[in-house]
Amino acid sequence: xxxxxxxxxxxxxxxxxxxxxxxxxxxxxxxxxxxxxxxxxxxxxxxxxxxxxxxxxxxxxxxxxxxxxxxxxxxxxxxxxxxxxxxxxxxxxxxxxxxxxxxxxxxxxxxxxxxxxxxxxxxxxxxxxxxxxxxxxxxxxxxxxxxx
Numbered sequence: 001x002x003x004x005x006x007x008x009x010x011x012x013x014x015x016x017x018x019x020x021x022x023x024x025x026x027x028x029x030x031x032x033x034x035x036x037x038x039x040x041x042x043x044x045x046x047x048x049x050x051x052x053x054x055x056x057x058x059x060x061x062x063x064x065x066x067x068x069x070x071x072x073x074x075x076x077x078x079x080x081x082x083x084x085x086x087x088x089x090x091x092x093x094x095x096x097x098x099x100x101x102x103x104x105x106x107x108x109x110x111x112x113x114x115x116x117x118x119x120x121x122x123x124x125x126x127x128x129x130x131x132x133x134x135x136x137x138x139x140x141x142x143x144x145x146x147x148x
Contacts, residue, residue: 060131060143065096092121
């Protein structure tokens with residue numbers, strides 16, 4: 001059996017929570033909140049459109065690979081070496097053979113390349129990108145754009 005003082009404390013806590021929820025509901029239903037919610041929704045949709053990564057599908061060593069380039073949190077577009085429409089701070093996500101690799105863009109001159117020190121990706125030829133893993137030696141995987 002729960003002591004009466006403990007039950008009263010739980011009831012008070014429940015009432016405080018209920019009051020906060022009612023206040024939040026009142027704020028959300030007010031006309032000012034509706035307008036700001038619409039503005040926030042439009043801003044979120046706009047940001048989502050900007051943040052949508054460029055996605056390509058390839059076959060690497062016979063297995064499907066999905067590559068998605070993200071611009072990252074870059075606020076200085078005047079940085080040198082922005083070839084390929086990316087700047088340092090961008091990254092690529094590769095999904096292949098159950099792996100999900102997030103590789104940061106290098107600052108190497110020329111077309112964008114991405115590496116985390118172990119995995120390396122560069123689409124110098126967009127139909128046959130270079131993909132490799134360094135573990136002791138370097139293993140290169142033959143990749144081609146997926147026609148299907």
